[in-house]
Amino acid sequence: MAALLWAGVIAFFCLVQLNNVPLGEVSNLDKLVHVFFHFVLTVLCFLFFQKYTNAINSLKPIIISFLFSVFFGIGIEIAQESFTITRHADVFDVLANLSGAILGVAVIILFDLKTKFR
Template identity: 80%
Template sequence: MLKHLYFWAALLWTGTIAFFCLVQLNNVPLGTVSNLDKLVHAFFHFVLTFFCFLFLKSRANDPNSLKPLIASFLFSVFFGIGIEIAQELFTTTRHAEVFDVLANLSGATLMVAVVILFGLNTKLR
């Protein structure tokens, strides 16, 4: 039952990222935080990596395997790169940025560190 919940959470979060990264957001007030969009990118991929990890971990045969964590990290990073390419190719209001990819990578890496530091790889099942 939980693996279905994790699957839908990961899928909905992936769709949320795609939506917010591909639509025009010029009229959204962002406040005065510098580089807020980079923090948002990092947050998006922090959560995406976690949801994917939960789903893949729930399906893993070996509870101590690092494969779900590695696969979640790679999915998040490559999805982020794909979104940046889509912004450049398919939108007129958004453009690909290397710093967005680095923010995505930072968020995914931070989640991997959290999983390892808190031992979530062995605690969650």
């Protein structure tokens, strides 16, 4: 449920016009936001799939979560280009989404390794 809610938050912020939002002077802040969005999405999807697939020690929930996050991000970029006039698809946004998903997988694996060796 949390993963779906978070996906809705991502869709909202990626599809509405945000030209008047003051983002400060941070270079490429939007790319960092994409990384954060997809990091959180990947972790939330993993927690969901791990719980409901009973795959505690399996890579399956990690792979499904990663793929969902990446393809969801690609879908959002396609939607921006196809259904909005103020937003446009950006390959660098896709790369930022991919980076966030990879970071999420890395944190999941590191956390899993740390709990195994306790």
